[in-house]
Each structure stands twice: as structure tokens, then as C-alpha cells.
Amino acid sequence: MDAAGELYDRHAGRVLALARRILRDEGDAEDIVQEVFSQAWRTATRYEAGRGSVAGWLLMIARTRAIDRLRARHSRPDTTGDVLLETMPGNTQAPSDQAIANEQYALIRQGLVALPVEQRTALELAYFEGLSQSEIAERLAAPLGTIKTRIRTALTTLRRSLRP
């Protein structure tokens, strides 16, 4: 098996799952998988291992492209654009060791489940649907300030769940 195929085998399942979660359409999700690996292929020389895991990088690309497609589907203005592709901060190193990264991800997953439902809902709308805080407030019929507080509190809780 060649290296590209091995890399695909290792990560395509998560990329496809995330794209499905965001787009809820199998055909669109598979298109995203192709776009993600194509993008990664083209920009491979710009990837720095110390900045984060390969999986994290691929999933960030997947999220951005999927949300772009979701916004286009709903004719919503594109505010994410290439933001996550191009501005993943260069001085923000995620854990370079995959085992540590996986441990951190597991902690986040546990933390997500433990969040109060209203916080988790607001955060998931922001992350998986790419909604702005104003759009979330409108969707949930809640004051904007409440939504801001819910998301901030949720992210603070999740950050605290990380190992130092």
C-alpha cells in the first residue's frame, strides 16, 4: 500500500464523519473528503508537524470546507472562508505527540458530554453549523448576551479539562 493510501486509510473515516455531521448529506460529505485530501496534497509543504497533529489539520480543513458548502446551500454569507485554512495560528502548537493529542481529545469529548445541554447546543451550532453568535441567538430565541456567555463558559470548561 502506498503512503498516500495509508494516510487516507488512517484519516478518511474521521474526515468523512465530520463532513457528514456538518452537511448531513452523503454525496456532499464525500465531495468534502476529496477536497480535503486534495487541499492537503497541494499545501503539504506548508504543513508543520510541530503545529499540530495531521488529523487535527485535516479536520480543520474539513470543517471549513463543509461549513462553506453549508453556507452556500443556505445562501448565508461566508464568514469562515479560508480562515481556518490560512490563519490557523502559526505559533499555536497543538500536542505534537499523537498519543498526547489523543488523550487531550478524549478529555474534550468527555467534557462535551458533561456540558449543560444549553451550553453544548450553542457551542455545537457554532462549531458544526458555523453559525455566528447572532444567528445562534436567533435560532434558539435567546438573547445574544446569553449565547455569548454560554459559548464562553463552555469553551472555558473544555479548556480547563485539558491536561497542562
Add this chain to the structure above:
Amino acid sequence: MTMDRHDTIGAMLDEYALGQLSQDERRNVETHIRECDVCATDLRHLTVVMEGIAHSVDPVTPPPALKQRVLASLALQPQEPRRAAVESNVVTMPVTGVKIRRGVHPGWLAAAAVVILGLGVALYSSDATRRLLIDDVQEAQAAAVDLQRRIDLYAEQADLAVSILTAGDMQPIAMSGKEDATASTARAYWSRTRGLLIVADDLPVPPPGRVYQVWVIGGGTPFSAGLLGDQGAGRGMLIAPPPNGVAPGTITVAVTDEPPGGLPAPSGMIRLAGSI
């Protein structure tokens, strides 16, 4: 960097990580995190959280046909010469806010090499030449990004200086030298709404391990406006937004020598001072 700016940017990091900011807002955040270790650390943790949320979705088994489709598309894409691909990266580098991603992920290069060889396409004259080219391009990219950062910073400072000098409430302050700075001359321009601009000439070199810090004193309480930037040839300058909390009434602007990075309250010798 002011605490106001730190607090403002710090409050935007969540939305930055979620991709909810406008381009200008993102640029402000990216400029700040290069200067602020606290915010950079916060953002690093937020990035891990974002990746963790992505990993919270259970992986699925992709249909076999998808793998064939993806690998087939990859095999077609590297047909353009590698040099062109690298140059393309130069063009698409964002003009602001992005650190150069140095280094090459060996897995991807290996993957690229395998597919390219599989296609029988000789894209590179030699591996060493390619690496040298990539290094050169990355150096140039780093220089370009650094230059852009400086231009952004200067433009921001120039805008603030103009807004101070043209503010309706701007008041010039004559400053005089003290202690070993009696030969120094300085002009300050204070606007309660816009900020402070101070230019000092013929300043003595600060004592070893010390820097000059500027204070705005209102109601007897000093507030740091920032560090006096060394412009060379004895000239120092600072353009800063107004510190929070300066009481109305008589304003004194003073320059003291302090440890690197400055202090929250003055401790060193006053070198320049003036009041209105």
C-alpha cells in the same frame, strides 16, 4: 501592547477559534498574539479544544469507491511542475497574520513521491535542489510576512497619531528634562479621547537593563501609556491610546526608567515631565 488591547483581543479569542470574526478582527487578533504570550497560550489551548470537538464525532468506514476516487484525483494534481506549485504558495500566502509554516511533513512528501513515481512523472531535477528551492521560498515568505506586519503596525500607528493630533480635545504639553536628561527636548500631545503622542530628542541612553516608560498622571495616580520606542540617534517616540481610568483635571506626562517590559507603577527616576 496595552492592557486595554490585551483585554479586548482576549475576549475575541473564542470567536477567532470558531472562525466567527471578520477579516479585520482576525488581523487584529493575529497581530496581537504575536506580541502576547498569554493570548498565544490561550489560543493554543483553544485550538486543541477545536480539534477535540472535531474528534468527538465517531469515525465511519468510507465506501471503498471513495478511496479510489480520492487517490485518482491526487494522482492527477501534481502534474504541474513543483516549482509552479511553490510559487503558487507565495501568491496565496495571506498578506497578514500568518506565520510561515516551516518544515515539510515527511508523510505527505513520501506520499507525493510515491504517487509521482507511480505515474512515472519526473517532476524534480533532484531532491536537494527542491529542498533548497523550498528553503529559499520559505525564507522569502517569512521576510514578506514580517515586512507586512511592520507595514500594518506603522499604518496603525500613523492613523492613531493623526487622530490624536487632529482631535478636538488635543492639548500640547511642553516637557522638560530632569536629572541626566536636562539637555533633552520633548513634545507631548494629549487627547483624552484619542491618546498620547510623545516625541523626545537627545535622550541619554537608559541605564543598563532599563528602558524608558511613559506615564499619564491624572488625579495623582500614574497610568502606564507604554514604553518609549527607541527611534535611534537619541530619539524616543510613543503613540498610544489613552490609558483607562485617568482622572479629569490636571494631567502630567512623565518618562521614567524601568525594567524591561515596564511596570504597572513607576519606580525609576523621572527623566522628562510636563503638565497641563
